[in-house]
Amino acid sequence: MSQQKPFIDIRHAKKSFGTLEVLKDISLQVERGQIVAIIGPSGSGKSTLLRAINDLDPLTGGEIWLEDKQINKSLPHRQYEKHINEVRQEIGMVFQHFNLFPHLRVRENVTLAPKMLKGLSDAEANALAEEQLTKVGMIERIDYYPSQLSGGQKQRVAIARALAMKPKVMLFDEATSALDPELVEEVNLVMKRLAEEHMTMIIVTHEMGFAESVCDRVLFMDQGVVVEEGPPEVIFRNPKNERTQNFLRKHLAGHKA
Amino acid sequence: MGLDFSVIPKYLDIVLLGALWTIAITVCAAVVSFFGGILLAVIALFAPALVRWPFRVFSFLFLGTPLLLQLFLIYFGLVQIGVDVPAFVAGVVGLGLHFVVYNSDLFQTSILAVDKGQIEAARTLGLSRWQALRKVVVPQAVRDVIPPIGNNMIALLKDSALVSVIGVSELTLSAQRAIGSTYRPFEFYVLVAAIYYIINLVMEAVLRRVERRIQASK
Numbered sequence: 019m020s021q022q023k024p025f026i027d028i029r030h031a032k033k034s035f036g037t038l039e040v041l042k043d044i045s046l047q048v049e050r051g052q053i054v055a056i057i058g059p060s061g062s063g064k065s066t067l068l069r070a071i072n073d074l075d076p077l078t079g080g081e082i083w084l085e086d087k088q089i090n091k092s093l094p095h096r097q098y099e100k101h102i103n104e105v106r107q108e109i110g111m112v113f114q115h116f117n118l119f120p121h122l123r124v125r126e127n128v129t130l131a132p133k134m135l136k137g138l139s140d141a142e143a144n145a146l147a148e149e150q151l152t153k154v155g156m157i158e159r160i161d162y163y164p165s166q167l168s169g170g171q172k173q174r175v176a177i178a179r180a181l182a183m184k185p186k187v188m189l190f191d192e193a194t195s196a197l198d199p200e201l202v203e204e205v206n207l208v209m210k211r212l213a214e215e216h217m218t219m220i221i222v223t224h225e226m227g228f229a230e231s232v233c234d235r236v237l238f239m240d241q242g243v244v245v246e247e248g249p250p251e252v253i254f255r256n257p258k259n260e261r262t263q264n265f266l267r268k269h270l271a272g273h274k275a
Numbered sequence: 276m277g278l279d280f281s282v283i284p285k286y287l288d289i290v291l292l293g294a295l296w297t298i299a300i301t302v303c304a305a306v307v308s309f310f311g312g313i314l315l316a317v318i319a320l321f322a323p324a325l326v327r328w329p330f331r332v333f334s335f336l337f338l339g340t341p342l343l344l345q346l347f348l349i350y351f352g353l354v355q356i357g358v359d360v361p362a363f364v365a366g367v368v369g370l371g372l373h374f375v376v377y378n379s380d381l382f383q384t385s386i387l388a389v390d391k392g393q394i395e396a397a398r399t400l401g402l403s404r405w406q407a408l409r410k411v412v413v414p415q416a417v418r419d420v421i422p423p424i425g426n427n428m429i430a431l432l433k434d435s436a437l438v439s440v441i442g443v444s445e446l447t448l449s450a451q452r453a454i455g456s457t458y459r460p461f462e463f464y465v466l467v468a469a470i471y472y473i474i475n476l477v478m479e480a481v482l483r484r485v486e487r488r489i490q491a492s493k
Binding site for chain 1: 390392393395396397398399400401402403404406410411414415418491
């Protein structure tokens, strides 16, 4: 059998802002349906790595591949824009601060991109919005404006908005960090449902318990490098590296305080 | 010579027709200045320098010279180079372009004030820069800037009196004509002031409704 290419293949990713190196030669392979958590202290580069995958923060070196397509390939400006807009349709992203479109109702938040980019009719787009909003338990709020929703509800709509483009992979950038503690669970539940459907996911998170229960693999990043990676039970119960141990100890202490 | 308002009814039709012209010119110039303002703001912020600079010069000229002079130039001046525009069109163009520049400044500020996360969210869905601007950023920017734009539109209504000098029979000029045949300036100027004031009240009421609707979506 020939060797299968990884679903997502990050090769020697480097990123610097001036003289500051944020990512120092990171490589990461993710298989289809795999769920990877990236943990680490702030400033470790974990969000930058995630944002590099859909080119929000372009790399300064290295390659990122999604299946047989190189995401950050070098092209003349116009062609690159066209290429990246196509690639981004296949990559869903969920932000810490939701970034729902406040001037649009929940329904239009979900239908905007499918209508513009996939040429869906109003009826098709509505059916799609209803399907996705049902999935995240937000169908009753379909005609609300984002300002009328709680943080947890906003984030669930943001997930539905991303899913409506039928992405191959979902990126979560600290999706629950901005939420009040009692609202975290409803978002985690939606993410768990996605995991059960074998959506490929890369999750930057501070929720160690969630990462442990949902993810197949955990990466611990610090100062722009992957310090340690492995299955959650190893990383959380039995980390080998001292920096990982220190981070987890501090993090757990912080949570108990 | 005392005041005699009894001359008014005889000339009321002329004055009201003038009011209609004032409304027409204000609405047309408002539409020009609104959409032109958005366009100019987007150009000023995002177009390549080569496109941007001519528009900057244009803005500077329109801001730095009197509106009255601009109207004279468009109506009386352009004829000499073969561009003969009707007075109404000259008025709409002059007023409209003058307020395009004011509105553009407001739109630019509000476009820049839209949260960066909004563009990021739109771009991650696959929208192009232009699509994100059109569907996500500009609508929010417009929404945020409606109250000051509304104030500009009220200023535009008042400045529309200036087009009387190029012969558009709007409210002020029709009052002058009525005065010309009755020699009753006080009566007609008071009448016309009252009509401007009423149009103003209506505009403010419309504006408040728009603001309330926008507020509901914030």
